[in-house]
Structure formats: C-alpha cells, structure tokens
Amino acid sequence: MSDILERDRRHVWHPFTQHASERDPVVVTRAQGASLFDEEGNELLDLISSWWTCVHGHAHPALVETLHTQAQTLEHVMFAGFTHAPAANLSFELSRRLPGDLNRVFFTDNGSSSVEVALKLAYQYHRNKGDMGRSAFMALDGAYHGDTLGAMSLGRGSNFFTLYEGLMCDVHLVPNAPVWDGCDDIEEREADALKALADTLDRHGKTTAALIIEPMMQGASGFRFARAPFVRKMSEMAREAGLLVIYDEVATGFGRTGALFACEKVGFVPDIVCLSKGLTAGVLPMAVTVARDPVFEAFLSDTFDTALAHGHTFTANPLACAVALMSLELFDTERTLEKVAHIEARHREQLAALRDHPRAERPRAQGPVLAFELSGSEGHYKTDDGERVRDWYLKNGLNIRPLGPTVYLMPPYCITDNELSRAYAGMFEGMNSL
Numbered sequence: 001m002s003d004i005l006e007r008d009r010r011h012v013w014h015p016f017t018q019h020a021s022e023r024d025p026v027v028v029t030r031a032q033g034a035s036l037f038d039e040e041g042n043e044l045l046d047l048i049s050s051w052w053t054c055v056h057g058h059a060h061p062a063l064v065e066t067l068h069t070q071a072q073t074l075e076h077v078m079f080a081g082f083t084h085a086p087a088a089n090l091s092f093e094l095s096r097r098l099p100g101d102l103n104r105v106f107f108t109d110n111g112s113s114s115v116e117v118a119l120k121l122a123y124q125y126h127r128n129k130g131d132m133g134r135s136a137f138m139a140l141d142g143a144y145h146g147d148t149l150g151a152m153s154l155g156r157g158s159n160f161f162t163l164y165e166g167l168m169c170d171v172h173l174v175p176n177a178p179v180w181d182g183c184d185d186i187e188e189r190e191a192d193a194l195k196a197l198a199d200t201l202d203r204h205g206k207t208t209a210a211l212i213i214e215p216m217m218q219g220a221s222g223f224r225f226a227r228a229p230f231v232r233k234m235s236e237m238a239r240e241a242g243l244l245v246i247y248d249e250v251a252t253g254f255g256r257t258g259a260l261f262a263c264e265k266v267g268f269v270p271d272i273v274c275l276s277k278g279l280t281a282g283v284l285p286m287a288v289t290v291a292r293d294p295v296f297e298a299f300l301s302d303t304f305d306t307a308l309a310h311g312h313t314f315t316a317n318p319l320a321c322a323v324a325l326m327s328l329e330l331f332d333t334e335r336t337l338e339k340v341a342h343i344e345a346r347h348r349e350q351l352a353a354l355r356d357h358p359r360a361e362r363p364r365a366q367g368p369v370l371a372f373e374l375s376g377s378e379g380h381y382k383t384d385d386g387e388r389v390r391d392w393y394l395k396n397g398l399n400i401r402p403l404g405p406t407v408y409l410m411p412p413y414c415i416t417d418n419e420l421s422r423a424y425a426g427m428f429e430g431m432n433s434l
C-alpha cells in the first residue's frame with residue numbers, strides 16, 4: 001500500500017462513505033482533459049466530471065493561467081465592506097447571461113450553502129414585506145438540494161437523510177413526474193402531480209415561503225428528467241399562490257441540460273437561482289444565489305433588521321471568481337454549448353441499444369447526460385449491482401459511479417469522439433459482466 005493510502009486509511013474521513021466496508025479510494029495524482037491518472041500512471045476516463053464540476057475538462061490551460069495570474073494579484077480579501085474586480089465582473093456576466101431581472105448575486109462556497117441562502121432569502125422576503133406567516137417550504141419528491149440542515153429538509157424525499165428527520169424544518173413534498181425515452185404515461189403522471197401541487201397549495205400556500213425545484217433534471221436522486229411545460233406550470237402555480245420560486249441549478253447550470261441554464265429551457269424566470277459545481281469549472285469551491293430585482297429591493301430599508309444576516313469567511317474569493325469569469329468566457333470562445341449538443345447527439349445514438357439491453361431500463365439523454373437504471377436492481381444510493389459494476393468500470397479505466405441502480409455518464413465537454421466511443425463500449429461491457 002502506498003504512503004498516501006496508508007495515511008488516508010488512518011486519518012481521513014471521506015464523504016458519504018461507510019469506512020468499515022468500502023474499498024480503498026483511488027489515489028489520483030494528476031488530471032488532464034477528460035482523464036484522471038492514478039499513482040501507477042493508469043488512466044481513468046472521468047465520465048462524471050468529478051462530481052459534475054469540471055465542465056471544460058481538467059487543467060484547462062486558460063483556467064490554470066487565470067488562477068496563476070490572480071494568485072499573484074489578489075488572493076483573498078474580506079467581502080463585507082470590500083469588493084474587487086473578479087467578483088463585480090463575475091456578477092455582471094452572470095446577470096447578463098441569466099434571463100430576466102436575475103441581477104443580484106450573493107456569494108457562498110458550496111451548493112448546499114447556496115440553497116440555505118435561498119431559503120433565508122425567501123423566508124425573510126415575505127417578512128420584510130409584512131407577511132409573517134410563511135415559514136414552510138415546498139419541494140419535489142426525490143429532490144436533492146444538499147446536506148446542510150435546510151437543504152436536507154428539502155431533500156427528505158430523496159431518502160438520503162431519514163436519520164436526521166428530527167432536525168428538519170417544515171417542508172411539504174409534492175410529487176414529480178419523471179420522463180424517459182419511450183415512456184407512455186407521462187401526461188397522466190404530470191396531470192396527477194399538478195393536481196397534487198394544486199391541493200398542497202390550497203392547504204399550505206399561505207404559510208409557505210417558496211417552492212424549490214431542480215429544473216429539468218433531478219440529479220442526485222437518479223437523473224430524473226422532466227418536461228419543460230410541466231416544470232413551467234408548477235412554477236407558475238406556485239407564483240400565483242404567492243410563493244417565491246427557487247430553481248436549484250447547482251447541478252443543471254453551465255450546460256448540464258443542453259442550455260447554459262435550465263431555466264432557459266423551462267422558459268420561466270425564477271425569483272432565485274442557486275449555482276455552484278460548474279460555476280468555477282471544478283477548479284475551486286464557490287457558489288452563488290442570484291435574486292431578481294424585486295427580491296433584493298425587499299431587503300432595503302434604513303435599518304439592518306431587513307438586511308440579510310448571512311456571509312462566509314471566504315465569500316467571493318477572488319481566485320474562484322476570476323476562474324469562474326474565465327470559464328464563462330470559454331463558453332463563448334470555445335463554443336462550448338455546441339460541444340454539449342454534439343455529446344447529446346452521440347448519447348442519443350446509444351438509446352436504441354440501451355432500450356434493447358436486458359439489464360437497462362428507462363434510458364434517457366439530455367444535454368451531456370446519458371442515464372438508465374439497472375433492471376432488477378431496486379434501491380437507493382448504493383446497490384449491490386451498482387457497486388459491482390462500478391468496480392468493473394474502475395478496473396477497466398472508467399470513472400462511472402452509479403447512483404443506486406442509476407448508471408449515468410456526464411463527461412467533461414472536452415471529451416473526444418474516441419473517448420466517448422471507449423466510454424460507451426465500456427458502459428455496455430460492464431453491464432454484460434453483471
């Protein structure tokens with residue numbers, strides 16, 4: 001065993017890991033483009049973009065250069081009472097690219113925190129406007145919004161956090177209506193879900209601050225896609241009932257549904273948007289919660305009482321902001337969304353074979369995501385088949401990490417056609433090995 005593994009075994013506590021039984025982690029020594037390299041120099045194709053972050057691939061020269069230059073100029077400064085060009089320019093560029101009047105950017109460090117901020121904004125928005133009775137939230141069944149207390153409460157329908165029920169805040173769950181290639185009952189399920197939302201709004205609409213949605217795609221609960229008119233309708237119904245609408249685009253932002261932001265596909269301007277993961281292209285941890293003008297305006301008065309009492313030490317770190325800004329520029333200069341469209345077209349070519357495969361169910365593709373379930377492998381987060389096929393993939397040079405029974409690919413957008421072909425061949429071979 002290498003020294004690194006030895007020290008890791010003794011001292012590191014890994015996320016979402018049962019240390020008593022899980023295999024040793026892979027020691028990664030470097031990464032380039034769509035590939036990771038381990039201690040022995042073995043290559044692993046990073047087909048899940050390192051937890052969905054590195055949109056342009058690893059070690060992109062422009063991002064590395066930007067980080068280097070920014071580190072020599074200003075590495076950090078407190079963000080209360082101070083500002084700097086990378087934060088101001090990034091806020092401008094995000095506002096310019098987001099639809100409508102989503103113009104006000106609040107910085108945090110990770111996706112869960114961006115969701116906590118969204119909850120506090122929504123709760124306080126109503127109070128600042130004199131409506132003191134809205135302290136609950138609505139979320140979709142199966143949603144995942146992070147693992148801090150508020151975010152866990154919203155994600156209680158994902159089954160990740162049952163143990164922590166006692167710590168959770170008041171959340172009303174409404175059904176979702178996932179869609180996949182060839183499903184024939186989607187209209188019916190959407191109608192049922194909308195009816196359930198209408199009932200929940202009737203009962204709890206006046207005491208609820210906001211509805212939160214992962215638009216177009218629920219990520220961590222198994223890449224469950226939704227149809228745009230359905231998501232739009234839910235959003236409109238919530239707004240009509242006086243709730244704010246929060247889109248958690250931590251996973252869907254930066255091309256993950258084919259558009260830069262999923263809200264563009266939905267055709268709805270939410271009141272608040274959460275972004276992280278692809279924001280810094282996987283280089284540094286950062287998140288933002290972006291609010292529409294009327295939300296921000298509700299916090300303005302001549303007393304601190306209506307201000308948002310929130311802020312983290314590393315808020316708007318200049319290194320992360322500079323890299324995020326360069327990443328946005330790359331979306332333009334490298335025509336990144338065209339690369340995403342190409343990946344989607346390649347994914348779609350796999351759907352027929354997946355439909356015919358005895359171990360694959362509910363195949364689907366959207367943007368750079370290809371997903372399906374392993375048939376006969378019900379369960380959640382970790383299933384026997386999921387873990388076995390994951391081991392096979394790792395041994396065969398592929399970083400594919402099923403979520404329970406759901407196998408998915410979400411490669412960095414720099415992936416080449418050859419690499420994609422390798423990924424598909426391996427994906428099927430791994431399934432055949434089960």
Ligand SMILES: Cc1ncc(COP(=O)(O)O)c(C=O)c1O
Pocket residue numbers: 110111112113115144145146147214219220248249250251252276277
């Ligand atoms: C939709 C969504 N929201 C929030 C989060 C939490 O982000 P983080 O892990 O950075 O706290 C995730 C993480 O997967 C996510 O997929």
